[in-house]
Amino acid sequence: MIPSLLQLVAYLEKSALAENxxxxxxxxxxxxxxxxLSICLVVGSIxxxxxxxxxxxxxxRAASSVLSTILPLTWSAFAIAITSGSLMFISNATxxxxxxxxxxxxxxxxxxxxxxxxxxxxxxxxxxxxxxxxNPPLQARxxxxxxxxxxISVVACGRWIGFTMGVN
Amino acid sequence: xxxxxxxxxxSKWLASTALxxxxxxxxxxxxxxxxxxxxxxxxxxxxxxxxxxxICGIFDRNEPLQYIARRFLPVIWPVLLxxxxxxxxxxVAEPHRSLQNSTFILKMGLLVVAVAITAGLQASxxxxxxxxxxxxxxxxxxxxxxxxxxxxxxxxxxxxxxxAYTEAG
Numbered sequence: 001m002i003p004s005l006l007q008l009v010a011y012l013e014k015s016a017l018a019e020n021x022x023x024x025x026x027x028x029x030x031x032x033x034x035x036x037l038s039i040c041l042v043v044g045s046i047x048x049x050x051x052x053x054x055x056x057x058x059x060x061r062a063a064s065s066v067l068s069t070i071l072p073l074t075w076s077a078f079a080i081a082i083t084s085g086s087l088m089f090i091s092n093a094t095x096x097x098x099x100x101x102x103x104x105x106x107x108x109x110x111x112x113x114x115x116x117x118x119x120x121x122x123x124x125x126x127x128x129x130x131x132x133x134x135n136p137p138l139q140a141r142x143x144x145x146x147x148x149x150x151x152i153s154v155v156a157c158g159r160w161i162g163f164t165m166g167v168n
Numbered sequence: 169x170x171x172x173x174x175x176x177x178x179s180k181w182l183a184s185t186a187l188x189x190x191x192x193x194x195x196x197x198x199x200x201x202x203x204x205x206x207x208x209x210x211x212x213x214x215x216x217x218x219x220x221x222x223i224c225g226i227f228d229r230n231e232p233l234q235y236i237a238r239r240f241l242p243v244i245w246p247v248l249l250x251x252x253x254x255x256x257x258x259x260v261a262e263p264h265r266s267l268q269n270s271t272f273i274l275k276m277g278l279l280v281v282a283v284a285i286t287a288g289l290q291a292s293x294x295x296x297x298x299x300x301x302x303x304x305x306x307x308x309x310x311x312x313x314x315x316x317x318x319x320x321x322x323x324x325x326x327x328x329x330x331x332a333y334t335e336a337g
Contacts, residue, residue, distance in 0.1 A: 025333075033329040036206070037322055043207065044214025058239060061231075069228045073218070155210075156203045163199050 041077035053144030179263030191261035275327035
């Protein structure tokens with residue numbers, strides 16, 4: 001499976017689209033700006049949800065209503081971040097794959113996804129018990145705290161990629 | 169003294185300070201400051217955009233605008249102070265990269281406009297309870313301001329990234 005995945009990456013890196021992004025002076029910084037913008041919205045909005053789970057903000061609103069109003073914004077921004085990120089990735093795939101901070105960032109996003117999945121499978125099931133509580137249960141607070149730490153690390157890794165890739 | 173000549177003198181002087189030397193040569197301080205800067209941008213941008221979207225009637229319409237503004241706008245001001253602090257340190261570290269860069273000047277100009285619109289919206293929402301939801305003229309004016317605010321905050325993030333790609337003059 002791994003060799004075929006590497007072949008696919010090599011194929012994408014050789015594509016005309018990847019070449020255009022690599023060679024064009026305007027395209028890469030523009031995609032990068034869209035990426036930063038969407039990551040900011042992902043992190044800013046997920047922080048609102050996480051702080052509610054930890055019990056530090058929006059406590060007068062039901063947790064369920066914070067989740068249902070904010071998460072669509074998070075997912076929309078995440079879709080844009082994935083798209084812009086993938087375009088940057090294929091323009092220099094081999095270099096990104098050999099960059100430790102890039103690999104770390106992908107793993108951290110994966111862990112954030114697992115953290116979120118566990119929260120939805122475990123804590124959301126008894127959400128009605130603590131929906132209006134100022135002190136959410138420990139499992140919800142842990143999920144929120146982990147998420148905050150993970151997303152801060154994702155942003156840090158993202159910035160460090162720029163300093164270790166030989167591009168800006 | 170002309171603006172460009174003054175900026176040139178200022179960035180030479182800043183670059184010669186001990187603080188600038190320390191940040192420049194540490195290797196990890198600049199990315200750390202940039203990471204804090206981006207996290208603060210995420211907070212300010214998301215808060216401002218959520219209130220702007222609510223003014224435009226797109227986000228969380230069941231919740232009164234005043235509650236949403238009270239939840240999200242106050243946090244902008246202390247975080248903006250951290251942004252000014254980390255931003256200033258980044259300027260001190262590499263003054264030539266920013267002070268003599270037209271994109272950086274543009275970013276600062278956009279920031280002044282964004283801050284003015286956000287402060288104006290916050291003041292008028294606090295002053296007039298519910299009027300932006302009821303009065304037609306006020307609602308349309310507020311929607312214009314909110315759309316402008318979204319565009320300008322996004323422009324600030326774009327300009328921020330483009331500083332790295334603009335030739336310093």
